[in-house]
Structures are given as structure tokens and as C-alpha cells.
Amino acid sequence: MARAFLAIVLHDLSLAWRRRGSALSSLLFFIIVCSLFPLALGPEPQQLRTLAPGILWVAALLASMLSLSRLFVQEHADGSLEQLLLSPHPLALLALAKTCAHWLTSGLPLLLLTPLLAQQYSLPAAPALLLAVSLLIGTPVLSLVGAVGAALTLGVRGGAVLLCILVLPLCTPVLIFGVGAAAAADAGMSVLPQLSLLGACLALALFLCPLATAASLRIAME
């Protein structure tokens, strides 16, 4: 089973490398959105610094939604998803593997860019780093919950927008805790409560979401 898990992760990573245009475009979307807000809100450093965690988190959320809408689409179209469903390995495990690979190609680059983008918002180094840590724990939850949405809306009319409608409300707790952590760091307070809440969300999502994704994939393929 571990061999199959690793096989899928490596396979999806090499596929993402071949199609690196798509992965890079969602990253570019993230950067552009982050640059839009100062243009809209004005360049005053103190205001930007206060708003930075919220803006960066919402931008990360939207960029994740964009990349999630492509999660199972190609496999569904060329029949590879069928083959996965017929594999003797537990489908939840395979779904988890695909979600992992997705996070490695979309969530991880996002959070690596965050300290850089935080400079646009005059966020000092320590809060910027903690913002990245909150994204480190939070973006996997986005990938996990989003995978359920992607499986539910597979092949459906208007799938990408529908995915956003379904998944964004479910992600509000992660947003609240993640921004709370970064804001607390900027105010010099303890971030432990928020990070542990984020960790709890991650643990719950790791347990439940692959099962829900597997059920949704079977439903989508019926």
C-alpha cells in the first residue's frame, strides 16, 4: 500500500512537471491578487501591515480553488480515474495520495512565496514567517476539503465556480484561525492557540476528507 501511495505521488509530481504551465499560472494568480490590494486600498504602510495576513490568506484560498478545479479532470477524461477505482488498494488512500501531490504542487509553492510577498505589505520578518507557518498547516486542509469538492463537481457544468461555492464556506474556520495566528504574531501575542486549532482542523480533515473524496469519486463515476 505504501508503495502504491508513493507511486501515485511521484506519478502526479512528474505529470505536474510536464504540465508545469498550469501550476505556475495559479502561482502567478496568487502574486497578481496580492498586488491588487495595495492598488485598491492605498499604499499606506501601517494599514497594509494590519491587513496583510487577511489579504494573503484570502489570495491563497482563491489560488487554491483555481488549482483544485483541475484536480481530477484530466484523469476523468482519459480514463485513468477508472483504473484507479479498479485498483485493489483502498480508494481513500489513493485519494489522499493525489491530494498530497496536489498540495506539493500548489500549496507548498504558495507558502514559500509568502515571506517574499509579505514584504510588499511591510510585514516584519517574524510575523511573515508565522504567516507562512499558518499557511503550512492550513493549505493542506484546503487541499483536503477541496478534493472532496473537486470529486463532487467532476464533469459537472460550471464545475470550477461550483467548486468555489461549495468549498469556500467550508474553509472559513481555517481562514479565521490562520489569519488569527498571523495577526497575533504581529501583535506580539502567543500564536499557540491558533496554531493548535489549525492542527486540529488538519487532523480532522486528514481522517475524514479522503473517505469523503473516495465516496464522491465512486458517485461521480457511476
Place this chain on the structure above:
Amino acid sequence: MSRAFPPPHTLAAAPARRQASRWLAYASPVRFYPLAGRMAPWFFAAAALFALAGLWVGFFVAPADAQQGEVYRIIFIHVPAAWMSMFIYLVMAMYCALALVLRTRLSSMMASALAPTGAMFTAIALVSGALWGEPTWGTWWVWDARLTSELLLLFLYLGFIALESAIDEPRRAERACAVLALVGTVNLPVIYFSVRWWNTLHQGASVSLTAAPSMAHTMLAGMLLMALACWMYAIAVALVRVRCILRERGLAGAVVEGRA
């Protein structure tokens, strides 16, 4: 050549049928259709009675509040609607769980029938909250914990309805919405907790629609009566709607074809 064996047993809930009570027999859509038609008017009548009683208590019997005057009376609509919006979501999720586990189509149809009513009560809660907020605090919208949670709950309902209308194949739509409703249910406590936490973090002990005036017994009675009225209404409307769904999917049975 094809050899047709008689089916040894169906893959459906065969053991359940063996110990079937009268109730389980009504899980058959054809049986349920006329039953729903007979029950609905009674629930509408009950709803009307409870509503009359509740509104009378709320608007005439309960005393005016010292601080908020007459405006607070909107609580008799706002709070029952909010209660019902949450209650209906839980009932929906229960039907969805039944639909996934037992593979009964009627359960998912009941869930689909309840969704628009649940969304309506959520909207009523939001609008009545706004109507309460404006005279009391001068703004049409207040980001308090309850209103924000109701807003997110409205999004969950609308997402359910959107997913159902986007999928063409009825069986897939039912099962996909069932998974969505269950995921939403697990998420609901997390959402409520996080919104409450967010609210206390940002606003402290300031404006809150949950800071209702101290509950006189009459006020509580009024709210309970209105809640019962909403509940009866929700059941009645769900029964009517599920009949429409049954007709739409052609499961209402041959008896129906003659009727208008």
C-alpha cells in the same frame, strides 16, 4: 445465449423488509405519495394555529422591553427562524445519511425537499436580524456571531441546491448532495466555534443580537410557539415538495396519472 436466472434475492434492504413495520413500508415512494398528500393539510393547519398563537403572545401579551421598546418583538420571528434553519440542516443531513447507507431514494428526496425551506428560514433569520439591527444600533448589518453563522449556513444551503441543479443524472445528484450535506454537518460545529471565537477576538462584548433582554416567561412561550409553527410549516411544505419531486422523477405510481 443468455440464461436468465430468477433473482435469488435483491441487493436492496432484504432483511429490513422481513422485519418491516408499517413505517418501513412507507419508504416505498409509491406508498408515500398519497400518504404525504393526506398529511400535508393537517400540518399546514397546525402551523397556522401555532403561528396565530405565537404572534398573539409575541405582539400583544408579552410586555414591551425597557430598553428596546417595541422593536425587540422581531425576536419572535428572528430566533425561531434561526433555530429552524439549524434544525432543518440536521434533519437534512440525517436523511442524507440514511440515503447513503440504505440506498433509499425517498430519503434523498426528503432532503432535497427540505433544502429550499431551510434556506428560506436562514434568509428570514438574516433579514429579521437586519431589521432588528437598524433601529437598535443604526446599521443594517452587524457581524455578530449568530448572524455570521447564519450567513455561512445560507451558503451551505445554497451550495446544496446549486450542486443538485447542476448534476443532470438524478441518482448521482442525490448521492453527491448527500455527501455534501454530511461534510457540511461535520463542518458546522467547527464553523460555529470559529465564528464565535473570531467574534470575541474582534468585537469583545459589544453589539450582539444574542444579548436578548432578560427572558420573561411569556417571551419564551411566544418564541416556542413560533418555533412550533415554523416546524409544522416546514414539514407541510416538505411533504408537498417531495410529492412534486416524486412526480417529476416518475416514481409517484400509476395511480397519479389520472389526477391533475
Place this chain on the structure above:
Amino acid sequence: MGPASAGAATADTALRAQGLSFSRGGRRVFEGVGFELHAGQLLQLLGANGSGKTSLLRVLGGLLPADEGELCWGGEPVRSGEPEFLQAVAYLGHANGIDADLSAAENLRFAARMAGVDDSPARVTDALRAMGLDPASRAPVRTLSQGQRRRVALARLALLRRTLWLLDEPVSSLDAASGERFFAQLADHLRQGGMAVVATHELLPGASQTLQLQG
């Protein structure tokens, strides 16, 4: 019937279907389907387009749930997603199930790894050569023709070493020569104790049983 064995078919392993029916969109696609298939046998599904051949194959593979009826593998009833059964099944539908951005060899290596069989380059090379493809090619499958892509999918079948082959119009986009090559491979598979359910339009020589679906 003896206990199920994962892997090569013994004399006891049989695929038995009884009373299978399936409806979709208010239409009865097929009903009362039953058959028994043993090692070395080929069941051919015949029928016009829309007669339910694809649906029956998907029901056999567990992708679709049957409304009624029973499916047994080696004497044990098959539940949806049961690993013992899936370990013995290789399915090929209308879609090829291969990634267009990887090369043929990479696709086969991934399939072998997922199936838990030996993914050595030698085996992959043999499988590709047997279907007349160039094993050394690093070109993505996207650049191959429809027929060549189908051949990659067919090459995967032999590589996986599964007992039961469920094939939906396997040679539909192939020329006569490639089709012959595949049927030779199918005959090999049956000779070694495998079994197959194949949906096609025309009658195959060497079919032990046929099932005509009315639709």
C-alpha cells in the same frame, strides 16, 4: 466451490453471475443476465450500440452497482470494491486509461507499480514490443495516433498478470494486423488459465460462450 485465490485461476475459480439487472434514467438497460465462466474460457458480449454491453462490463468490474442479482468469484459473493476480486481483474473500457503527457513506457511502469507487479524495464519492453510499439520512445502518448494509444492500453493488459480480463471493444480503433496481434495475446492469456469477457460487434472465433444483449 473452493475459496477464492488471488492470482492465477485454479480449477475452482469461476466468475458466476446470476440475475443481474441494471437500469439507468428510467430505462431497463439489461435484466436477468447470468453466466458461468471458468479458466481458459472467453465470454463474448454481442449486441448493437446501446444494448448494455458497456454497462454490463462496468457492473462486472464494480464500477456500477447492479440493481438486482449476484456476482460470485471463486464461490464467494463479490462486494463492491472487494480487494480479492479487484486483484484478479484487468478492465479496459472505451477510454484508454493512460496519461497523454507521459511516454508509453512510463505509463506501463506506473501501471505495474500500482498493480504491485514487477516493473522492470525488460518486462515493459517486452509488453510494448508484443503490441508492435517502440519501447525506447520517450515521446509523450499525446503524439501517438488513436490506434497506437489503444495498443499501449492493450500492452498494459499482459503486463498486469491478472486472471480476468474485462474488455470493451478492445480492437475498435486498430488495423487488422494489430487486431490479430492482440487476439494472439488473448489466446495466450486463455491458454495460461486466464478468462475474459469481451464486448465486440462481430463474433470472435474461439469464444466459448456468447451473450446476446437486446438492450
